[in-house]
Amino acid sequence: MTLTEHLVMLPIVLPLAAGSITLVIDERRLALKAAISVGAALLQVAAAVALVRLADESFATVYPIGNWPAPFGIVLVVDRLAAILVLLTCVLGVAALVFSLARWQRAGPRFHSLVQFLLMGVNGAFLTGDLFNLFVFFEVLLAASYGLALHGSGGVRVGASLHYVVVNLTASLLLLVGISLIYGATGTLNMADLALRWRDAAPPDRALFEAGAAILGVAFLVKAGMWPLCFWLQRTYSAASAPAAALFAVLTKVGVYAVLRTGLLFGTGSEATPSVGTPWLAYGGMATIAFGALGVLASQDMGRLASYSVLVSSGTLLAAIAIGSTPLTGAALYYLVVSTLALSALFLLVELVERGRRPGAEILAVTAEAFGAGEDEGEELEIGIAIPAATALLGLSFAGCAIMLAGLPPLAGFIGKFAILNALLVADPVPAASWALLALLVGSGMATIIAMARAGVRRFWATSDGYVPRVRAIELVPIALLLALCVALTVGAGTLIRYLDQGARALHAPGGYVDRVLGR
Amino acid sequence: MTELVVACAIGLLASSGVWLLLRPRTFQVAIGLSMLSYAVNLFIFVMGRLRLGAAPVVEAGKAANPAAFADPLPQALVLTAIVIGFATTALLLVVLLAARGFSGTDHVDGRESNR
Numbered sequence: 041m042t043l044t045e046h047l048v049m050l051p052i053v054l055p056l057a058a059g060s061i062t063l064v065i066d067e068r069r070l071a072l073k074a075a076i077s078v079g080a081a082l083l084q085v086a087a088a089v090a091l092v093r094l095a096d097e098s099f100a101t102v103y104p105i106g107n108w109p110a111p112f113g114i115v116l117v118v119d120r121l122a123a124i125l126v127l128l129t130c131v132l133g134v135a136a137l138v139f140s141l142a143r144w145q146r147a148g149p150r151f152h153s154l155v156q157f158l159l160m161g162v163n164g165a166f167l168t169g170d171l172f173n174l175f176v177f178f179e180v181l182l183a184a185s186y187g188l189a190l191h192g193s194g195g196v197r198v199g200a201s202l203h204y205v206v207v208n209l210t211a212s213l214l215l216l217v218g219i220s221l222i223y224g225a226t227g228t229l230n231m232a233d234l235a236l237r238w239r240d241a242a243p244p245d246r247a248l249f250e251a252g253a254a255i256l257g258v259a260f261l262v263k264a265g266m267w268p269l270c271f272w273l274q275r276t277y278s279a280a281s282a283p284a285a286a287l288f289a290v291l292t293k294v295g296v297y298a299v300l301r302t303g304l305l306f307g308t309g310s311e312a313t314p315s316v317g318t319p320w321l322a323y324g325g326m327a328t329i330a331f332g333a334l335g336v337l338a339s340q341d342m343g344r345l346a347s348y349s350v351l352v353s354s355g356t357l358l359a360a361i362a363i364g365s366t367p368l369t370g371a372a373l374y375y376l377v378v379s380t381l382a383l384s385a386l387f388l389l390v391e392l393v394e395r396g397r398r399p400g401a402e403i404l405a406v407t408a409e410a411f412g413a414g415e416d417e418g419e420e421l422e423i424g425i426a427i428p429a430a431t432a433l434l435g436l437s438f439a440g441c442a443i444m445l446a447g448l449p450p451l452a453g454f455i456g457k458f459a460i461l462n463a464l465l466v467a468d469p470v471p472a473a474s475w476a477l478l479a480l481l482v483g484s485g486m487a488t489i490i491a492m493a494r495a496g497v498r499r500f501w502a503t504s505d506g507y508v509p510r511v512r513a514i515e516l517v518p519i520a521l522l523l524a525l526c527v528a529l530t531v532g533a534g535t536l537i538r539y540l541d542q543g544a545r546a547l548h549a550p551g552g553y554v555d556r557v558l559g560r
Numbered sequence: 561m562t563e564l565v566v567a568c569a570i571g572l573l574a575s576s577g578v579w580l581l582l583r584p585r586t587f588q589v590a591i592g593l594s595m596l597s598y599a600v601n602l603f604i605f606v607m608g609r610l611r612l613g614a615a616p617v618v619e620a621g622k623a624a625n626p627a628a629f630a631d632p633l634p635q636a637l638v639l640t641a642i643v644i645g646f647a648t649t650a651l652l653l654v655v656l657l658a659a660r661g662f663s664g665t666d667h668v669d670g671r672e673s674n675r
Contacts (some may be wrong), residue, residue: 179644186651195662199670202586202659205652206668209593210581212648214598216641220600223634224607275610 048116050087051126051163054080059156077152081134088127095123100556109559111233118168119223120543125166129290130427132384133159133520135518136283139388142512144283158184165294168264170230171219182208200279207272215259217398221252232557235305264295267328278343282391289383292338292354300361321362322473328355329480333487340361342390342495348443352484353379359477366548370541371459378452382444389437392511393499430511435500440523442492450531573599586656586666597645601638608634
């Protein structure tokens with residue numbers, strides 16, 4: 041085993057170490073904690089970049105934990121899909137942490153540890169090649185997300201978190217039922233081994249396996265936020281503190297990833313009849329887009345607008361995965377990356393724009409006082425300087441997010457949607473489901489641009505009170521970083537789409553993955 | 561016969577859990593979730609198939625025949641599931657108390673429904 045292969049562990053080990061170290065450091069030494077946390081996040085980005093290159097060179101790198109060979113021990117697997125999603129997560133982690141330096145890290149205890157454990161859980165879920173290990177990483181990320189959803193406290197957050205915790209605990213129980221049914225039917229939990237074994241299962245076991253896979257799918261779809269399993273989402277996401285919500289933008293994508301990965305591995309495996317192409321997933325995805333678009337139109341509050349946009353993005357991905365030709369999967373993955381970046385930026389932005397207007401802001405100030413953090417530092421020691429022309433910069437960023445999410449040219453959102461539409465229309469004849477998805481995609485883009493233009497006009501042009509939010513430069517940096525990444529992905533769209541297209545091709549031909557993991 | 565008893569027990573636990581989960585009081589929800597997780601833990605355990613009179617561990621110094629032993633993997637899985645379920649239920653209890661403190665009611669929606 042070469043040194044580069046040990047890199048595979050880094051996106052899990054680094055946040056684990058940083059989270060544990062910041063956990064034992066006293067809460068008053070916030071600067072030290074922040075330095076460790078941001079430093080670890082930057083290292084994770086570096087490791088993730090190395091993984092992306094590694095995945096580009098070799099088809100799939102397998103890392104047996106404890107050096108136990110594949111079907112017996114737990115393996116981590118890096119292919120293109122996993123690598124790019126880990127990179128996306130780490131970038132969001134840096135953005136959220138830098139944003140929190142100005143004030144949110146003081147809103148409650150152990151913020152940095154929670155963020156690091158969340159990153160560990162998400163990275164682990166993307167990397168693992170074992171079904172039960174996937175459950176464990178899901179629990180790690182969920183436990184951290186419960187803490188982050190409560191971060192800043194206050195009645196609204198606690199009420200929303202209560203629903204969030206109960207729904208996700210129930211979904212985790214479904215996940216366990218699905219996993220144990222699959223184990224009972226096939227006798228293995230290694231995903232690659234499962235892909236081989238389920239076909240040979242005798243009829244009663246076969247039925248058990250299929251029931252288990254269906255229950256597993258339901259559990260994943262709860263996390264992905266498919267209608268009608270998504271009603272917990274908008275309240276939690278709009279109540280969560282800004283850096284937490286920015287990270288939550290990637291959590292639904294973990295569910296989407298799990299559906300994609302297990303669906304294609306446990307599918308029929310032939311290109312003609314895509315495995316997860318059960319029509320239900322396509323209908324569910326489309327219903328999610330419609331529900332999200334209606335919600336976006338109906339939202340008065342910008343936080344809710346952003347939360348419903350998460351649903352639109354989730355629904356688009358699920359429907360695209362369900363219709364599932366190889367180029368469509370590649371296009372959907374590109375859309376996944378850029379829409380998550382834009383959503384994350386929007387969640388950060390919403391807090392700045394609404395600052396001082398939302399009742400949550402006063403609660404934050406009160407809890408920060410009650411908690412006693414930053415007492416001796418005071419207001420003037422907030423990191424960074426208040427910048428002039430804040431409104432102009434915020435307005436510009438908001439316009440950028442709107443263009444990205446609505447899928448208007450010239451930014452990457454347009455390229456993502458265009459790639460999906462293009463892939464939908466190459467089939468001859470184009471099936472009815474594709475036409476429906478096409479109409480919904482264009483319609484949801486329309487709904488998004490109407491709602492965001494309305495919100496933008498109301499906040500930036502028609503403000504009668506002349507209120508200018510106090511914004512620190514360090515809070516604008518992560519938003520600018522995320523939007524700059526979107527611009528960079530617009531320019532470099534060809535490279536990324538090619539990369540993801542190869543990833544999608546590998547996903548649709550799982551034989552290579554299976555051979556690699558089982559060392560055949 | 562053993563299978564039937566175990567299956568009925570799991571079914572009873574799960575159905576009670578689901579009923580309690582749908583009740584409006586937060587404490588009922590917490591108990592419902594606990595019962596559901598007991599049911600699921602038992603379910604994982606029996607997915608290794610019920611075996612009566614099979615030795616749990618290999619005898620020292622003798623060649624082991626895997627067919628004579630109970631499947632150890634579900635036992636390992638269920639331990640993990642129990643620990644995780646226990647921790648998350650504890651967290652739920654804290655959230656539940658905090659919600660009670662903020663809203664002044666133990667209704668899951670944070671306000672009493674009009675009857």
